[in-house]
Amino acid sequence: MKKIIYIGLMVAGTLTFSACSDYLDVNTNPNGPDSLLQPELFLPQIQSEMAVAVQWDGRFAGFYTQNWAYTSGSSYSLNLHSNPLSDTYAQLWRAVYFSMGYNLSDMIESGINNKKYDFVGVGYIMRAYGWQMLTDYHGPVIVTEAFNSDQRVFNYDEQPVVYEEIKRLLLLGIENLDRTDGLSPSDSGLIQADLIYAGNRDKWKKFAYGLLAINAHRLTNKSSYNADEVIGYVDQAFTGNQDDASIGFDGTVSADTNFFGPLRDNIGYYRQTKFMMGLLDGTNPELTDPSLIGADPLPENATEHLKDPRITAMMAPSPDGQYRGISPELGINEWSAAEASLVPKNFWNQVGYKGSTPSPQIYFFNNAARFPLMTYAQLQFIKSEAAFISNKKDVALTAYQEGVKSHMDFAKQYAPDPALFESRKTAYLNSTELFPVATEELTLSKIMLQKYIATWGWGMLETWSDMRRYHYDIDAADPVYKGFELPDPLYISNNGNPAYRARPRYNSEYMWNKDALEVIGAYEEDYHTYETWFSKPE
Template structure:
């Protein structure tokens, strides 16, 4: 009886603090949940920016306001806010502190990098966020920081992360538990450092509209980042129950009403003006009509057919209302390759839209297109062309395993590689539009904040009268946009309703965040200065 009493008392001592346990848990107990929370939050909120960038559109057309660039006042559209400040929040701080105390410095480095990753995604989505006062336990209201403050903090954290991962003292990833706990890189510290340099490149490259922008610095960061698809940051899911399933899988049922748009379809069926190659008309191995452009091989990996076997897309304004009931066979299937709004076991699977499919957080091809654009802006066309080709080829390799017919995939790829339009032989054939559109393809369906940040940097091509001079050729904003937008597209998401609009109203007043068109206010990083 005495032994039970002592052991029970020791156990209860852990919980003398009413706000949480006093004893600091080992860092490996924090990491899997933190990584999962970040990935799910990126998918959760990213799907809404996917409407703005026309990765997809809601089936009901203009009856769904996000198709028209609205941003409703609701917690439903601010999961990243919850993840960064709460789910990750103090748990991430405790993981870093526990890593220090237990000489598990790999967890410290990964922790700093994940904190930076969260800040980058959060500020890209919301614009001004709470950084300097975020984890002050003595405060109940918090002041917002402009994005410039967040960007500097991201850089600081990434450099701290790299420094911690460079340490040779302390426990190894195997002995510390990092190898087993890490859902992304299985404790590979070198790959985590590459991810950190990739984030530094992303952070620095957001600032193309600033006089301080340094393309050479961006290129140097990319060259220290991922070196191939083997370094892609992919988070894995078990896919057995809802709690451990890919957010885009049929078990979760979150994207059943989404369909591919005419814009992504045009990029993958060869009809986009930037990639039309008249020399390849009628050369497609499947769709052989003389007026048919060569389909990009990735179309079978990434998009759904209609029941009649053809590929179609929808517009944000009309949705599937483009077709009558009698034309049901022409309506694109959902991303689980089924008719209607539900799914079970996709066959064949479309891209990574399945329960146990790994989801990308950063890829080699994404970074190569960043390098290509940076070099293009710097006038170094040789590097721009080389990185462009690296990016396209890397994503062609990435998408191939998802193709239901890899023989057809390879035939189309060989024809595509022969095209001087898609693969220019010299830098004279490379355009900014080609770089950004191929990047759009490579980040479609996952790199939501990257794509939206790019479109905002180029201001949605507003004011560009000649289509051939547009960066996003073939892209048109919904017309009309949501009424409350006053004719302007979305540039930011509102802060989370429950924590901010309920309890932090004074700070929101300073941002004018109660205005109906607040979400159309331009973000700091995209402003020319």
């Protein structure tokens, strides 16, 4: 792992020279400045790299969870990561160890030296977020020996070590954000540098508590799991959609554009799945209400189930105006050339595989759209699940209701017809099948399927972690993810098992860190199916 610092870019944008010799006078080190740069010069790049990495690798986790499928069908399903000779699925690895890496360490050190403790707090939280996303995706990762410039090979840490380090960093982050002896955000430069919260310390602390909740809630299969602790963390986190963590993009050129936008052209071959569509059109067995057949306000849907109001905000229509999903096994091949009007458009509201600025915009799939990193709805569903499995059904019901309503409010901003959205929302929330008002009507499946909807398209790593906690409902008498089906058969290297982890990055690990890979079994052909520690019952 090499120390990569984008000195040229940052210096070019921040220094003014009176003469060439003046610049040379400040450096005795020919490879870069002797002193640390100010922390505000690190943070925007760090945040952007982290967000793009979550989107990059989340694309592939989204195949596992059937958020979307590839148009050609089974070549992209739950069979990924079987080939280690690729960096295609390892952007998070690169972001955490390279793009953030020493830069984040230097930002924290510079913040301490310059009494910019808000940067220190944000730095610790960003590092914890990186570790959480990375270990959720890869399982064992390198933490205790990371960023040691005296080493050339690095041993892996199992997840118990990583999880404890995440918690330690988050508490350190909160501690530094609570400090009053340093510069204020307006004086430190955090307001200008922070692309997520514009320097708001309180929201960063809420984000940290949200991540503590995520970290603790992963362990539902452990005897040490503490539902009250999870609920307590959520209660100290977001209080509404106004606290949601998201990152913005200018959307003018590829380098400053949303990774999912048409200018980047990364998801043109992706389409929503039948599973996701079933959650929104009333055909999923858990999210259906027979009394709502014929209740949809659109005349053309007079004989159909009420559509979830979020369907028009989140999903891409077909050219004929109807909403459909594709099968991960078949892709768009289930329709003939003569049935082209039935094929779902891409997420840029275009027929085919390219796009421009969509009108109307579909969800956050646009060049300058903000991309979510954590939401109030997500945390409410975590609280609901924690309360449900600890038999606090009243708490679970209230959190469930909060999660559904808040995500509907979130989605409405993308609705092409707000009046239609509100009409459907009223009917939806009046259904005690879809929106329970009594504790005995609430089910674990409803909680997790509504969470699936709320994290669709951005929280793929969260959803994949949830599905692994429930072991994809394999052999479950009462499935949580009703309507979800694994590909059959799976890829031959899977030996009949679904994926549980992504392989480490090829270009750093398989080329330079081979001995450490041998220890964790990463050369085995089915390594990607080894169960992650957090999902194992103990």
